[in-house]
Amino acid sequence: MTHLAPEAVGDAGAPAQRPGEPAQSESRPSPSRSGGWLSRRWVQILAEVVVSVVAALGFTLLSRHIGVNPMNRLGQVSGLARLQLHVAVLGLPLLGLLLYTAYRGSARRHALVKRLVCGALAGLATGVVAGGIVVALRGTPHPLGGQEGDPSVLVEMANSFLSGEGMSGIYPPAFPALIALWAKVRYDGLGSSGFALHDLQIVCSALVGPMAYLSWRLLLRPFWALLIAVPAAVLFLDPVRPYSHVVMIVLLPLLGYLFRELRRSAGRTPKSLVLRGAGLGAVFGGLFLWYSGWFVWAAPGAAVLFFFLFPWRAGAPAVKRAALYVGAVLVTAGVIGAPLLYQMARLGSQTPDRYAYLGVYADPGYVLGWISDRTGFIKYNQWPVPGEMAGQTGFALLLILGVGLGVGLGLRHVMVRTAAAVLAGAWLARFWFASHMAHDKAVQLFPRTTWIIMYSLMILAVLGVMAAVQRGSGWTERTLRPASAAPSARVIPRRTVRQLSAGMVCAVALFATMGASWSVNRYMPTHEDTDLMGLDAWRAHNIKLPNGKCPRFAPNKDCEDLDVKLWKQFKDDGEIWCANIVAKDWPAICGRKAPFKDKSVE
Template sequence: MTNLAPEAVDSAASTDRDGAPPPETGARAGRAALLERRSVQIAAEAVVSVAAALLLTLLCTRISVNPLNRIGQVSGLAKIQLYAAFLGLPLLAVLVYTAYRGAALRHRLVQRLVCGAIAGLATGVVAGGVVVALRGTPWPLGGQEGDPSQLIHMATSILDDKGLPGVYPPLFPGLIALWAQLNYGGIGGEGFALHDLQIFFTAVAGPMSYLAWRLMLRPFWALAVAVPSVLVFLDPIRPYSHVTMIILVPLLAACLRELRRAGELSTRSVLLRGAGFGVIFGVLFLYYSGWYLWSAPGIFVLTLFLFPWRGGGRAVRRTLLFVGTTVGLAGAIGSPLLYQIAKEGATTPDRYAYIVNYVDPAYVLGWLSDRSGQETYHTWPQAGEMAGQTGFALLLVAAVGIGIGVGLRSLVVRVAAAVLVGAWLMRFYYASHMAHDQMVQLYPRTTWIIMYCLIILAVTGLMAATDRGRGWAERSFRSVGRTEAAGPVVPARGVRQLAAGLVCALALFATMGASWSVDRYMPQNEKTNTMGIDAWRAHNIKKQDGSCPKFAPVKSETPQRPCADPIVKDWEAEPDKKTLHCAGVSTEDWPVVCGRIAPWVTQK
């Protein structure tokens, strides 16, 4: 790992130019010793990250604008930035100050806390934007249509004691049902519960991502992976889906790290570690299971390579015990969903196609939802300068090459590369069978995990190149006569100052990227067919007292039409029509895109 954001600080670095720090005595020494404990630092890092996210989200409840007009939306976005600056700038000031004037040990703790806070503020901006977009309505993004309607109906089925909702992971619908029961009187309150959970889980997505990566990377590099990933992939409508993907990859890397050293551990330690990972993987599987499918081929092959086949009987037995405990406990916890998949999986094919199914399947650096606005597969994605690839694509691929070339010894690089290859092959397998089988099988979702792995490889490539470069400089100067007594070629204080500046740059990117992310969800009329229609729909459903939301557009645009009534019903699986449904395609274009006339034409 690189020393750009070092975890360990030697005694020479801690004194810098000021000589040895004065010895601590009494209560002050006790506090210093407490802060140096690893468990305390980890807990503080987690608490600060989550607190920053929730505090910023809470502040955004004070923003008073009309979210259905663009001027109100812009003012709301600007207010969120002011709140983020109010919370973030003092933290960055302390970070820079300790980088220039503080002791190394103190700066190291400050850096951990500030990086955690920046991760929380990043998704706090997104959650705060959702608060603004839904101001005046208790309904969630999406209202009662699309995926939110399915989640609401699943929660209703759970409250009605109708069992698990098909092959869909039951944990999040179960949370909706539980929150509705606790806060909104049970049946009828599922939509209001989803509203709350969308905001909460959007807010904590940044801390979850950052803390997962802290299992494998130092603070700066964990932030460098977590912030871009969570802002690019986070979907506040379903905040549980992509966050599961983001935290699954570092957890897989951490699990394989324990697998490699299982032979050195005691039986008790192996069992405890295996049980810990088994519980986490089992719960995540119930939270959202799709990413296990795309990750499984690569991780299975990589596990075979990492298994200590020649490590001796003791190592093999301990490793098998670790694997058995992890897989067995994860399977036991995930068994309700595994049973449903085994029972109904073959009878629930995915036949829903949209714009990403109509474009070149080798394009994996962007996507559109079925709310694609005016874009079609003729206009999106725009071709880049080099064989259709953009400058960003070329830079990303170059960084990926560096990551594989100089960082392949890193377990993070190996896991990301293995997941990428496995998902890539499965993507093209399902896409190549789409026309014959008339099934999509969710293969566009591999776009997200492939791009995520590319981001991981690019960041770890920069990390490895920095580490190698510093080591090369040290060796080069030693070879021409520089002695160790002269100190390191690259001073520790200079490294800390550079890291502090880069954290500031990441913080600036986080606020800009988060504002872009949530701006897409600001309410827009359904005629626009953009992502903003989900917030628009939430403002057009009656509240519990039967009145329209405060800013409901129907009150001024069409007074003769009331807001929609809440829909309360159990979840039902849609019948399989045996053919693709090509969404986002005009009636006259159905034969060109889907190879047949539109179904509503045949029904006339």
């Protein structure tokens, strides 16, 4: 049977018992002889958490010393190169230590080094992205986006909190409330919410990597957790709204953890079940207030999977304990999320999503790429670029192959089932809302299912590769071991496995630094005429400081005044707004005349 994670995480490199040697439990030195408190599991877990968070935030702070002008391309390239130089100086010694212990160290020492190095790499991956935002915003206290788009809405919501108006409609209140709190504690309260958002965009971006990695460590060993967490964090992280995607990234492994504990509930005491359920429910409730959208897309598949995994036929005692655990989760999550649940029940039908952009006009069957309303003037019929095989790229085919491995070899395992269920539910919800869009004149955020569908595919592919490796190694040991060999003898030495694993960690680290640089480069300031994602940073440099002066690297001498606005709900006109479409194309795309004229005509 393929095991996604061992009971005792971190013992993957333990050497096999040799003939004539005492059992492992007898040969292991006592804690006092093997490092004392460092051999304790809770200390190792705490060290892993601390190392990952310190790596992320420490690199972000280090990036403050990169002195370039981010408003010209030469300065941006120098800044990107300095980020790569810093991460290489910090990361190469870590990888060197990992390789040294894989070749020369004991199994116990290598296991500890490996989990700490993987945690540090996860932190450095998004630390580079956050550090790049520090460089992009050098010289201005304003956030990405300035006073336009979604950042302006977040600032207005925070101003509403500071003015005592409370929650803003059905939008998750936790992040705007945190902006308001930080503005009050760190700055001057009302009028400084944009400065608070600037800080939180950077800090939250840095923490996405550690949060992704540590959530996957609930289920997987360090390498496999890193292999899912780093690509997901780098690919999905949006520093303009870093609070959003981290909820999606951690939600799926937490759902897998929930279902795993549900299956184990029969063997736990009622007190343990209540405490575990309440703790996990508190996490779910907090995430729901942080950003609720991913719960909507994950709920259909998770709900169906729950009915399959609940121990209905295991007897009354098992059913009661499982119900106690689920009840503790739901009650705690419901109590914490009650304010937003109430708003959604009261105002949900009054706030339809009618904003369309390039992703809305594309083939809804395309789920392996995302483009926002910062298109760079790409037209609706130019994206996505079709691949070689029925429109699918080589990457898509490899990913689908990995999904086949995951479903074919690992379907008995809870995380494979969880990812597959969420994928199916989000897939059906996507096409349900898209198929009703023309009739209901509402987008209902269906293109955002692209992210959770792609994430589920990535999870299944990685778990498929892991299942193939574990099945293949088990088959090799059973088939090639000589009949006269001892049962503990191994065809593939454990040291070879450790060395190969260390090399693959190095490969993931290389991808992380290249991918993080790609992510950062997208947010480097570009003039508004380019209509690229760098426009958000450019706008941040074009707003006056509280003293009335322009930021140090402001592109214009007559930069904008700093406005203080409270949040107001837009009036719903019952029609879809087609962004990224010129007026003359509105009838062909939107089915109605544009409510504006093209600038070129004017």
